[in-house]
Structures are given as structure tokens and as C-alpha cells.
Amino acid sequence: MFFKPKANLSDAEKSRFELCLQQIAECIGFERFTLPVLSPKTLFEVYETERNPQHVIQFLGKHLDHDVNGIQVRVALPQAQSAGGGCCGGGSCSGPSELAGRYEPSSRSIMLDMPIDSDPAMGLATLVNGVVSDLLWQNDYAGAHLPEQVELAVVGTGLGMLRNRIGLVAKQPTCWDSTQWELIPRPFLDCQALAYTNAIAAWARDDATPEWANDLPGDVKSPLGKSLKFLLKTNDSFFQPRAKRSLLTQSQSEWWKLAASASASSQVIAIRHLQSDGKLNDQQESLLLEKLRCSNRAIMLNALAATERMVTKHEAVASERIASESIFGELRVLTDHRDDEVRAKAMCVLARLGKLDEPTVETAAMMLEDHQKHLVFAGVYALSTLDTVPERVVPSLDRCFVRVLRACDYEFIDLIVAAYRRWLDDPQSHFEALLQDSPEHLPIALETLEKAPEPLVQIRRGA
Incomplete structure (x- = not known):
């Protein structure tokens, strides 16, 4: 029996990355996504010739066809993100880990947290990240402050080989509603995302057997092979850099x-x-x-x-x-x-x-009785939009309310109290009866009730 090839990412994640790549390409040019993929050896050799960060930056600028003459490199102690700038994969980004520095768009500077010689791979990867960040900022790319999108550009433009060797994400944050891409804070790319982006990079260059893939760590190389096989066989990608077609307008x-x-x-x-x-x-x-x-x-x-x-x-x-x-x-x-x-x-x-x-x-x-938090939320949210509910629904909400009070889950507490206010003439008396065996939770319920806005019309719950 024959099985259809699959990408190493879900369709939701796959499409999210492809849209980001399309947005980046339409901003900085599709031709930059068919540039040669540079090996770590090449980048190390460039640095070794002069051991000067500015020399590496000039080389990267030539690769990207980007004017880098205004970029400054400074070595400084780790510090918080400056008020006037943004971080693009740098040390001030929140996340499980970080690169060894940050890009400051306000001063067009790459701030290194350590000398490159103390960790050449990390230092050079930070320089690469900074130059690509500068490219995005100078082209007014809307996502230039997002580490994940900077890394997509790094890998897509052929400069990601050093980054592929550095583990920055232990676990991606999750959200029950996977359609809200822009609301989920993303750190750097994890190994599965790196694998798919590298597969796109190989496929965009029409390279079915990329030699540079041999330099990848195993946890990236294996899923890359799976996705590259999928792309070569199906061409199933919204992002088609060789077509050089603007789609977003x-x-x-x-x-x-x-x-x-x-x-x-x-x-x-x-x-x-x-x-x-x-x-x-x-x-x-x-x-x-x-x-x-x-x-x-x-x-x-x-x-x-x-x-x-x-x-x-x-x-x-x-x-x-x-x-x-x-x-x-x-x-x-x-x-x-x-x-x-x-x-x-x-x-x-x-x-x-x-x-x-x-x-x-x-x-x-x-749904209020479910152990999945997002289902409980959906049930509470739906019921809280109603002015009246059947009498038999209230005990389910009562049990849910007691559970969230014990868990001190204030997001749910506020929502449930708002629902009670819509349904009941005297929610305070209801809370006092409900929580008579849990007197320690009653003050929380009453305080929330006091802060909740008054309903426009006091409505009795329906029969």
C-alpha cells in the first residue's frame, strides 16, 4: 500500500510559516530566497581571515546585496531591551534561551554580550541574525521585531547553517485556538520549524539532495528529509519563491x-x-x-x-x-x-x-464538566453571553465555579461571576449558600462580584 508523503509539520503550522516567508519575500525580494546556502566552514573562514566582526558583516552584506556600512558592532554586558528599539532574536527576547546579543534598530547596532572568540559559533550566529534583522528593519518589514520571523529570513536567505546547530527552544508555547497566530507569543524556531524552513530553502533552490544538509544535526536533518520529499513530490506550498509572484495584495x-x-x-x-x-x-x-x-x-x-x-x-x-x-x-x-x-x-x-x-x-x-480547560472556557463563555438559562444549567456552573475558586483561576472567576450577575437577582446570597462549606473562598467571590459592572437590566434565570 502506498502512503502519501507528509510534511513534518501540521497544516496549521506549515501554512503559518509559508505565509510569513511570503510576507518577508514580498518585502525584501524573492531573489534573496534563492541565494546559495553558506556552510559554517565558509563563515568561520571569513571571520578567521581578519578576526574582525565588521569584516564578517561586510561579507554578509555582499551575500544579501544589502548596504551594511551603517551597522555598528559593540561588545557589552547582557542588558534589557532598550526603550527605543526592538530585539530580533537577541538577548532581550523572552523565551527559553537566547542568542549572544541583540540588534538595536534605533542606533543600527549589533550588541554582542561576549567577544566572538569566546564562542565563535554563537557569536557569528548572532552577527548573522543582526545583519538580517537590519535588512528587515531597513525595508520596514512589519515583523522585524519578532525573533521567529527573523530566523525564517535567516534560514531562507541561506544564512541559517550556524543557527541550525544551536538549540534555543526547549518547548514551544501552545494555545488551544490555533487560528489565532498573531496572538500567540513565539520564541525562536524549534527544531521541527527549523527542519521545515530548511526543506523550503532546499526546495526553493531546486536542490533535491542538498550537500549542506549533511552539516545539520540529526534532529533537524531527519524531518528536513521528510518535508523535502513532500515538497518535491507535491509542490504543496503557498510560498513559491521561484515564481516571484506577489500574492498578498x-x-x-x-x-x-x-x-x-x-x-x-x-x-x-x-x-x-x-x-x-x-x-x-x-x-x-x-x-x-x-x-x-x-x-x-x-x-x-x-x-x-x-x-x-x-x-x-x-x-x-x-x-x-x-x-x-x-x-x-x-x-x-x-x-x-x-x-x-x-x-x-x-x-x-x-x-x-x-x-x-x-x-x-x-x-x-x-463542557463545564470537562477536564480540558479550553472546553470549560468555551462553555462558560457561551453561557455568559445569555441573559437567561434553564434552571438545570446553574448547578453545572456552580460546580465549575467552586473548582476554579479552589484553583484561583481568576480569568474564569471573573467570567463566571459576570454570568451569575446576568442570571440572578441576588448573586451574593447565591454565593453565600454555595460556599458555606468553603468560607475561605467566599471573600474572593464577593470581591469579584463587587468589581463586576452592574447589568443594564436585572433578569431572573429562566425555567
């Missing part, structure tokens, strides 16, 4: 067309760009329904986000005038999906659109 009709392409990552990126000026036409609604019913998790999740975005854009207009009941019905179906993230996302979207019905309210109440 294309029209909405082109984005809708791309959302129907065969490439999973292109679909995800296109879905993230979909907009609507009003009611979805039949073709758009059909495509959106198809994506909501897709078996691909990343496509489905981003279709949920797109539905929310397009409907809430016209909040002054009734949601039914933007999308049909078929869309809302599909969202309700997804609240019972086998994937926890899909269930939570669908519930939050329905609540945001004001489209909860009786069965989804029951599902939201069941």
Missing part, C-alpha cells in the same frame, strides 16, 4: 478562488484572507460550508474563524442577512465534533454570533 475574488485550490496550506491562508461586503452569494456560501465540513482540521478551524469574522464585520446588520441558516446549522453540528479544539471554537463562534439554541446551551453546560 490580490483581490478578494482571487482569494476566494485560491480557497478552492488543492493545496491545504494555500487553502488555509486564503481562508484567513476571505472577506465579504455583505451577504454571501451562493458560490461563497457553498465554499464556506465545504470548508466547515472538511476533514482537514486546520481548514475547518480557519473556516470557523472566517465565518465569525465575516458575520461580525456587519454587526449592525442581522446575521441572517449575511449568512444563511445552513451556515449556523453547520456550526451547531460542530459543537459535537470529536476534536476538542473544533468543538470549543464552534461554541465560541456561535456565542459570538448570538446563535446558540437549546441543544447547544445543553452542550455548553456539559
Whole structure:
């Protein structure tokens, strides 16, 4: 039996990196992503000839065709990020680890935390990072302050071989909603992300058997081979540097067309760009329904986000005038999906659109009993948007409230108290009865209640 080749990253992560690479290439030029990949030996030899950081910077500038004459190198003790600058992979970035210095855009300086000779590989990698940071800043790239995106540019322009040998990320941060790329703080690239970016670098140079890959550590080299095989066989990438085509300014009709392409990552990126000026036409609604019913998790999740975005854009207009009941019905179906993230996302979207019905309210109440925090959040959030709930829902929220009080989870405490205020005439008496066996938690509940804003109308909970 034959198996389809797969990339070493999920479609969600794969598409996120491909979009970033496309953004960088459209800013600094596609030709820089087909430059030769420089070996560590080459970079060490450049430094050894004069043992002068400025000599290395001039060499890197020539490689990138970038004017580096204004860049200064300074050796200083480790320090916090300056108020006037940003850090691009440097010592002031928060994260599990760091390079040996930082780039200061305000003074166009690379600040080294140690002499290069004390750790040549780390020192030279920091110089490379600084020069690429400068390239991005000088071209007004919006993500120039983000370490992860600087590293994508470093690897993509052929300068990542030293960085590939340095482990900076022990564990990536995670977020239950994987569609919110811009809200998740990212440190440096981990080994899986480095592997895929290196695979893109080889594929972009039409190099099926890159000799430079032999210099990679095993935990990068092996997944690189897997992804390179995938790319060579499928060409499944939104980022196509050899085509040198700007895609990010294309029209909405082109984005809708791309959302129907065969490439999973292109679909995800296109879905993230979909907009609507009003009611979805039949073709758009059909495509959106198809994506909501897709078996691909990343496509489905981003279709949920797109539905929310397009409907809430016209909040002054009734949601039914933007999308049909078929869309809302599909969202309700997804609240019972086998994937926890899909269930939570669908519930939050329905609540945001004001489209909860009786069965989804029951599902939201069941989510309160789950051990997955994001499902509990989805259930609490959905219920907190309602002015009234069935009487049988309140005990579920009571149990949830006691649990989060014991855990001192203040994000949930605030949200639950806001829900009680909407439902109950006298939430204080309810708390006193509920917490009579936990008197130590009652002050927290009452303090939160006191700080919560007064509801516009006092509403009794429904029967």
C-alpha cells in the first residue's frame, strides 16, 4: 500500500510559516530566497581571515546585496531591551534561551554580550541574525521585531547553517485556538520549524539532495528529509519563491478562488484572507460550508474563524442577512465534533454570533464538566453571553465555579461571576449558600462580584 508523503509539520503550522516567508519575500525580494546556502566552514573562514566582526558583516552584506556600512558592532554586558528599539532574536527576547546579543534598530547596532572568540559559533550566529534583522528593519518589514520571523529570513536567505546547530527552544508555547497566530507569543524556531524552513530553502533552490544538509544535526536533518520529499513530490506550498509572484495584495475574488485550490496550506491562508461586503452569494456560501465540513482540521478551524469574522464585520446588520441558516446549522453540528479544539471554537463562534439554541446551551453546560480547560472556557463563555438559562444549567456552573475558586483561576472567576450577575437577582446570597462549606473562598467571590459592572437590566434565570 502506498502512503502519501507528509510534511513534518501540521497544516496549521506549515501554512503559518509559508505565509510569513511570503510576507518577508514580498518585502525584501524573492531573489534573496534563492541565494546559495553558506556552510559554517565558509563563515568561520571569513571571520578567521581578519578576526574582525565588521569584516564578517561586510561579507554578509555582499551575500544579501544589502548596504551594511551603517551597522555598528559593540561588545557589552547582557542588558534589557532598550526603550527605543526592538530585539530580533537577541538577548532581550523572552523565551527559553537566547542568542549572544541583540540588534538595536534605533542606533543600527549589533550588541554582542561576549567577544566572538569566546564562542565563535554563537557569536557569528548572532552577527548573522543582526545583519538580517537590519535588512528587515531597513525595508520596514512589519515583523522585524519578532525573533521567529527573523530566523525564517535567516534560514531562507541561506544564512541559517550556524543557527541550525544551536538549540534555543526547549518547548514551544501552545494555545488551544490555533487560528489565532498573531496572538500567540513565539520564541525562536524549534527544531521541527527549523527542519521545515530548511526543506523550503532546499526546495526553493531546486536542490533535491542538498550537500549542506549533511552539516545539520540529526534532529533537524531527519524531518528536513521528510518535508523535502513532500515538497518535491507535491509542490504543496503557498510560498513559491521561484515564481516571484506577489500574492498578498490580490483581490478578494482571487482569494476566494485560491480557497478552492488543492493545496491545504494555500487553502488555509486564503481562508484567513476571505472577506465579504455583505451577504454571501451562493458560490461563497457553498465554499464556506465545504470548508466547515472538511476533514482537514486546520481548514475547518480557519473556516470557523472566517465565518465569525465575516458575520461580525456587519454587526449592525442581522446575521441572517449575511449568512444563511445552513451556515449556523453547520456550526451547531460542530459543537459535537470529536476534536476538542473544533468543538470549543464552534461554541465560541456561535456565542459570538448570538446563535446558540437549546441543544447547544445543553452542550455548553456539559463542557463545564470537562477536564480540558479550553472546553470549560468555551462553555462558560457561551453561557455568559445569555441573559437567561434553564434552571438545570446553574448547578453545572456552580460546580465549575467552586473548582476554579479552589484553583484561583481568576480569568474564569471573573467570567463566571459576570454570568451569575446576568442570571440572578441576588448573586451574593447565591454565593453565600454555595460556599458555606468553603468560607475561605467566599471573600474572593464577593470581591469579584463587587468589581463586576452592574447589568443594564436585572433578569431572573429562566425555567
